[in-house]
Amino acid sequence: MADVLIQSVTKRYGTVEVVPSLNLEIPEGSFTVLVGPSGCGKSTLLRMIAGLETVSDGKIFIGGTDITHTAPSQRGVAMVFQSYALYPHMSVAENIGFGLRLAGMGKSEMEGRVREAADILQLGPLLDRKPKQLSGGQRQRVAIGRAIVRKPKVFLFDEPLSNLDAALRAQMRVELSELHERLGSTMVYVTHDQVEAMTMADQIVVLNKGHIEQVGAPMHLYNAPATPFVAGFIGSPKMNFLQGPKPWASAPQGALIGIRPEHITLSQTGGQWPATVRHVEHLGGETLVHLDSECVGSLTVKVTGDLSAQAGTTLHASPRPEMLHVFTDGQRVSA
Known part of the structure; x- marks a missing residue:
């Protein structure tokens, strides 16, 4: 395993710059997730680390060695x-x-590595099967096994769970996290799914149009998002941004105020913001309530358990003041 250092890396296709000058440190042994919407540059960055895309400017180091112009097969990834x-x-x-x-490895050593990888991934009883006889999750474990046997310095994952159904994705998130704990290897993982990022990473890198918005531990990004983009991207459902001339009295003039759906309480008798129920989503253990308020605009509120509320009825929403997020000039100033 090894760290990855990205220094002033730029990627251009002709005159179009898709990744402006970017600096990032991926610590040795970390599970770093690159997350962001489609087109933000996360897969391009991963492919530059792998050597599948050339670097227009800047340098990439793996384990202290400059591999910017090294062939993909020689990078240890x-x-x-x-x-x-x-x-x-x-x-x-x-x-x-x-x-x-x-690569010409001897049969005995090759079989040993295959068996070791199969044991790690619980594929031992399936070694004689063909891919058509496997489930989607088992096929993805075979692909991961193919990476494990190479004993790389760095594992790179490019949205490996996107072809799986919801139940398999949840299962594979756990399995990949356990794999990282077992191997202790440096892993760089690309996804557009913030749930994957929050549940698997020890370091999240939020990308937006080729720029890094914020780097940090999952709960740090959740509790202290540096920008409105991060605040709206991390967390499910996404953060509410309040509208109106001055939605919170103590906030600076012109500030953007945010509050997460789980940090708002609802009452039928009274509260901060009277609001009309637009739609209710029952999810079993929790309920999402979508409201319209003349005070602050549209709101989504997450409550525990069931909530009997019909569209068109009035509820009163009250934020927890200590959980408000305040942004001025695109940067977080307080919470």
């Missing part, structure tokens, strides 16, 4: 893609060991 890319005519064991066989 292994990449897992969104597509499983398994050979349908090969068994699970043959798919996992294929790269080692191409």
Whole structure:
């Protein structure tokens, strides 16, 4: 395992600059997640680390070695893609060991590494099966096994769970987190799903139009988002941004005020902001209530359990004052 250092890296396609000068440190042994909307540059950055995209300007170091112009196969990285890319005519064991066989590794050592990876990923009983005989989650574990046997310095994941259904994604999030704990390897993971970022990362990098908005631990980004973009992207449902001439009396004039849905209480008898129920989503253990308030505009409120409220009825919403987020000139000034 090794750290990754990105120094003033820029990526241009012709005259179009998709990643402006960017600096980032990925600590050794960390699980770093690059997150952001489509087109923010996260996959491009990952592919530059892998050597699948050239760097227009700047340098990339892995374990202190400049690998900016090093061939992908010589960088000590292994990449897992969104597509499983398994050979349908090969068994699970043959798919996992294929790269080692191409590299000329001896049969005994190759079989040992394949068996070790299979044990880690609970694929031992499936080694003789073909990909068509596997579930989506099992196929993705085979693709991960193909990376593990190479014993790379850095694992790179490019949205590896996006082809799985919701239940499998939840299961694989746990399995990948446990894999990281077991291997202790440096992992860089790309996703547009902030739930994946929050549940798996020890360091999140939020990207927006090629720029880094904020870097930090998941709960730090949740509790102290540096910009309105981070505040709106991290957290589900996303943060409410209050409208109106002055939605909170103590805030600076012209400030943007935010409050998360789970930090608002509802009452039928009284509260800070009278609001009309627009829609109610019952999710079992929690309920999302969508409201319109003349005081602060549209609101989404998350409450525990069931809430009997019909569209068109009036409820009173009250924020927890200590949980308000205040932004001026695009930067957080308080909470």
